[in-house]
Amino acid sequence: ETGVTQTPRHLVMGMTNKKSLKCEQHLGHNAMYWYKQSAKKPLELMFVYSLEERVENNSVPSRFSPECPNSSHLFLHLHTLQPEDSALYLCASSHAGDLRGEQYFGPGTRLTVT
Amino acid sequence: AQTVTQSQPEMSVQEAETVTLSCTYDTSESDYYLFWYKQPPSRQMILVIRQEAYKQQNATENRFSVNFQKAAKSFSLKISDSQLGDAAMYFCAYRGDLRGLRFGAGTRLTVKP
Numbered sequence: 159e160t161g162v163t164q165t166p167r168h169l170v171m172g173m174t175n176k177k178s179l180k181c182e183q184h185l186g187h188n189a190m191y192w193y194k195q196s197a198k199k200p201l202e203l204m205f206v207y208s209l210e211e212r213v214e215n216n217s218v219p220s221r222f223s224p225e226c227p228n229s230s231h232l233f234l235h236l237h238t239l240q241p242e243d244s245a246l247y248l249c250a251s252s253h254a255g256d257l258r259g260e261q262y263f264g265p266g267t268r269l270t271v272t
Numbered sequence: 273a274q275t276v277t278q279s280q281p282e283m284s285v286q287e288a289e290t291v292t293l294s295c296t297y298d299t300s301e302s303d304y305y306l307f308w309y310k311q312p313p314s315r316q317m318i319l320v321i322r323q324e325a326y327k328q329q330n331a332t333e334n335r336f337s338v339n340f341q342k343a344a345k346s347f348s349l350k351i352s353d354s355q356l357g358d359a360a361m362y363f364c365a366y367r368g369d370l371r372g373l374r375f376g377a378g379t380r381l382t383v384k385p
Binding site (some may be wrong): 161182193199200201206208213214216234248250254255258263264266 | 304309315318319324372376
């Protein structure tokens with residue numbers, strides 16, 4: 159596999175479920191990001207990990223819990239979500255500290271909360 | 273907080289013609305980077321072009337070029353000789369620190385054959 163991969167690609171979950179989204183990058187990057195893309199809102203930055211340390215938590219509700227066990231993997235743990243959390247969740251990676259560097263995006267996980 | 277505004281939700285262009293997508297942003301910083309990303313239907317987001325704020329010269333990448341007006345905080349994207357494969361959502365994005373990108377709401381570009 160090359161680039162940034164995300165699993166699952168589609169997820170339907172009830173409001174009481176617990177699930178996790180997985181992101182893996184094969185680009186040798188050391189910064190990873192979670193973004194939320196809703197239908198009628200700009201992409202929202204959720205979390206940033208740089209060198210495996212969280213450097214941004216953009217006022218995200220605690221029902222979203224990120225985990226970055228190493229520089230290649232990023233998880234987003236979900237629990238007791240709300241219908242308004244339904245969205246496309248995008249993972250991205252880049253070289254840490256390189257502000258002009260391109261962020262490489264995964265295909266996203268389409269989440270539907272019922 | 274930095275904000276990015278794309279005032280054109282949808283744009284349409286005839287194949288082989290030129291189209292310009294608008295973007296404005298708000299920041300108090302002097303050093304930052306601006307980007308245009310493209311998200312084709314059901315495909316991954318990819319970088320189209322980037323601009324460093326300290327550079328006066330506008331960036332160009334083949335058929336894509338920007339008009340960067342720092343004082344006006346404007347960063348428009350011009351696509352020349354539009355092709356069917358240019359049809360996508362285009363997002364303007366700002367980055368001024370180690371946090372992630374700040375995106376605009378996007379412009380959906382349709383290319384008519």
